[in-house]
Amino acid sequence: MQRRTFLKAASATAVGAACAPYVHAQAKKFAGITLRVNGFGGVFDETLKKCVAEPLKEQYDLNVQFTAGPEQDDVIKLIANKNNPPFDMFLGDSPYMVLLVNAGTIEEIRASDVPNIKRILPGFREFGDYGAPFSFASSVPVYNSKYIKEPLTSYSDIARPDLKARAVMQAPSTFGMLLAAVAIAEENGGSVSNMEPAFKVMEAAKPNIVALADTTVAELQMLQNEEACAGIFWDGRAHELRTKGVPIVAVAPPKGIYSLTTYINVVKGTKYPEAARACVDQFLSDQGVLGLTQALRFGATTDINLPEGLRKDLLFNTPERNASKRTVDWQAMMANRSAWIERLNKIFRS
The missing domain is CATH 3.40.190.10 (Periplasmic binding protein-like II)
Known part of the structure; x- marks a missing residue:
């Protein structure tokens, strides 16, 4: 081996030996x-x-x-x-x-x-x-295409007359419901500062709602067992239902998606x-x-x-x-959360 080559190899070996403990220590x-x-x-x-x-x-x-x-x-x-x-x-x-x-x-x-x-x-x-x-995760309108022939296109469609006694939503205390309420308000000219349009749609939707699910799992089971064939649900859970053979369609409303x-x-x-x-x-x-x-x-x-x-x-x-992902004023939602829950409970329990 030439002397120059030997010195390069020796130097590399020395550097490697010196660096190895440092690299190990860093790792x-x-x-x-x-x-x-x-x-x-x-x-x-x-x-x-x-x-x-x-x-x-x-x-x-x-x-x-x-x-x-x-x-x-x-x-x-x-x-x-x-x-x-x-x-x-x-x-x-x-x-x-x-x-x-x-x-x-x-x-x-x-x-x-x-x-x-x-x-x-x-x-x-x-x-x-x-x-x-x-x-x-996005809260979106969903429907079972086996039973619902006219596709849902918006959050507000939860109040469509043809969905009477066929829909499920999450309970008012859940963020799934509150997010849906904000979506409905904004679809109808309202906002987190003016939720009246949402409450009016919820009033109209009341005959359609067969259950208010306290948990995501409860809503999933209702849709899977075909106890309901429409609702507002999480997009990932809708995919889960499709993997189980339920023809659930997740809708992307043109006015925006709420996540x-x-x-x-x-x-x-x-x-x-x-x-x-x-x-x-x-x-x-x-x-x-x-x-x-x-x-x-x-x-x-x-x-x-x-x-x-x-x-x-x-x-x-x-x-x-x-x-299309909409910005949500979470500060306003949390400030008004209790009042919204109370109003929604009053609507569905009356």
Whole structure:
């Protein structure tokens, strides 16, 4: 071997030997750390474990622990224990983000700390630098094409006379119902500041509603068992019904689609902010975003290039459809939530 070649090889070996411990240390810099995260349970949490927790464990030896519970209860728990937070990170849907931000319980997340923040599509960060949106579900009109021959085209169609005793909606206390009410109000010239148009449509729809489902599962079962053949439901759940052989059509109303986004947050006061930011970056990676999109057909919030077969199953699958996602004033919804629930209960119970 020539001397120059030998010196190059020796230098490379020396550099490699010197770098190896550093690289290993960097890869395992979060070893022994466990991030506590609230969870939603079921397929949702199992998917996050596979697409977020397992890759972080492999890359950094970082543990991510999801604990399922009612989101509202976990929000209250976090706000009540701001000085000693029970979570390091928090999964929060759009309405609850209002409470988390107002209570000062979560940190801002910037692209300088989390590179994948730059990949979020325009319009999905509804709360400035707070929260990283990684998934969203849309509440849309649905119908069983086996029984409903005239397609539904709008949220307000829930009041069509031909749907008498044939429709199901979520209960007034759910965000599925409140989101539908906002959609109906805005379709009819109203707004979150003027919900009267929505209440009038709900009055007209009352003879059509055979049940107000307290849970998503209850509504799914009614549609699957053909106890109802129309309603307003989540797009991903409508896909689930189609996989079970129920010919449920999810409608994209031309005046816009109303959605609820799920955010991952870094809790203020966590002992592990750097590890938490690495976790946020994994949520927004292709692997993280693709998980729930594949499992539940929830919408993707980043510039991920989705497989064509999967794209066909999604409600939001073109730039034009993406542009139809309506902005919701979540602050106003949360401020008026109790009054809206009371009014809707009065309508359906009278």
